[in-house]
Amino acid sequence: MLSARHLVKHYQVHSRPPGLLAALRSTFRRQYETVRAVDDISFEIAAGERVGFLGPNGAGKTTTLKILSGLLHPTSGEVRVAGFEPKKRDGSFLRSIMLVTGQKQQLLWDLPPIETFELNRAIYDVPRAAYKTTKDELVTLLELEPLLNKPTRQLSLGERMKCELAAALIHQPKVLFLDEPTIGLDVSMQTVVREFIKAYNERHNATVLLTSHYMDDVLAITPRVIVIDKGRLTYDGTLADLVHETRPEKTVTLRFGAPVDRARLDAFAASVSGAKAKVVSHEPQLAVLQVNTGEMNELVTRAISEFKVADLKVEDAPLEEVLADLFARGKAGAKAPDVAAPVDPEAAE
């Protein structure tokens, strides 16, 4: 359904230091940097999959989405989405996709959302009967009835986002590109949007590509993730495997029925096979330990037998920490800068 092969996107960006002299100099002699926003990435996504694009700011996630949706021409490489070459922006291609971005909107600012729905119905040539059914379904699922006839500019951010989603789905696209769709939304609205996206995917077998800095979005929606860092693909696989490969240790929280002192806890941790357990935090009746997956059973079994354990919880490392570790390793392992040296076009001649 969707494939990218050796995708590359470079930008020439004008840069100059601050100050009046620098501003005057740049009027006559501009220096450019080549930013390698996407630097040779390849992946394949099947129809109906839900995939998360993760990466630090400036990694190339949104640039990749924009290439896939036809907004940007790649510098080189091949891209196919639903059998089309996105940059050609064929009418049939555009009718089968939608990009929803939390930072920009397609809703007409001065008119009620219902007018944008009507506009999209006309532009995407959706038959009236089908439009009515789809619209009614979306209005019910997203609870839009009270919002439909108010000018968009008078809606709150969360209300606008729900209406944006509905407007994006009037033509029932087969591929949905979501660029930070829950940005700025409150917790309850984020949950509504996540549930809705999952339901839409399951109901219509739509392919969903999502970028988000909220790990709860990724956990809730995308079982598969692609990690992009400095324009390069550093991981492509399941979320569970990513966590296990990056942070294989488990976090075990023990609540004790009677106080346990630190020395006793340290001795216990040290005695776990290969001293692979570590005390992360300690209070008289609460301790948090970290242990590798292989030694977890032993730690839990022995903790129950050696202490009076009132409650016990075992968790994977938080996804935020997993990604922070991954990105930190990416920074530490980087050999070449992601920005080429400034180019002076006159000197090149």
Place this chain on the structure above:
Amino acid sequence: MATEPRDGGDLRRTARALPTLFRIGFSSALAYRSEFIVWILATNMPLVMLLLWTAVAKDGPIGRFGEKEFTAYFLATLIVRQLTGSWVVWEMSMEVRQGTLAMRLLRPIHPFLSYAADNLAALPLRGLVALPIAVGALFCAGGEQLTKDPVLWAIVPVSILGAWLLTFAAMLAIGSLALFFESSLAVYDMWLGLFFIFSGYLMPLELLPKELHAVVNASPFPYVLSFPVQTMLGLSSRSEAFASLGIEWLYAAGFLALALVLWRQGLRRFAAYGG
């Protein structure tokens, strides 16, 4: 229920979408009523020129133009300007700069068509507000200056349509330059400066120095304003009017082709900034 689009090529689908596009464009224009009125009233340069030139002509006609002729000329200029003005270059520059052009590019309708629908949709509103007054004034104050030739009257609406298309296409071409330069408003300012002098907006073109006539006639500017006005006032012969009509539409086609080429090339460079 499937939402497969109905059978038909892209052109037919676009044609089916046009009525809704126009309706939405009209509604958008209506949304800010005060601003719209102010904007219409801001196109008042012909009235200023009318006062100026009729004052100058009080002591005697200048060329073919006495007070009545100047009055008719500038009222006709106001009418044509209201019907053919375009602001699309501002819209395009802003959308490129802010990255909001991305939303327009995602739709399966050529952005030029959606810009055109927005522009044309506002015309009925402008017509309702400004034209009755201008047309009424023209018939009252300068009615006898209007042509009585039915052939020229038949040419008038075609020439106004051609003037709109030429203006709009030129604005599309200038607006497309924003894909290369981030903002093309400086180029638009140059166009506007030349338009003021060479279109007949500030004075009838025949009153310009004779040395400039060849340059002016070779440019597209007379065809965006002066030609329809001259035809309306019977200041051109039938053969001159037909010849000018041909040149006007050739210019319109040329600018449209230029706009399409610039747009296509510019999209390769579009960076869709802003997230």
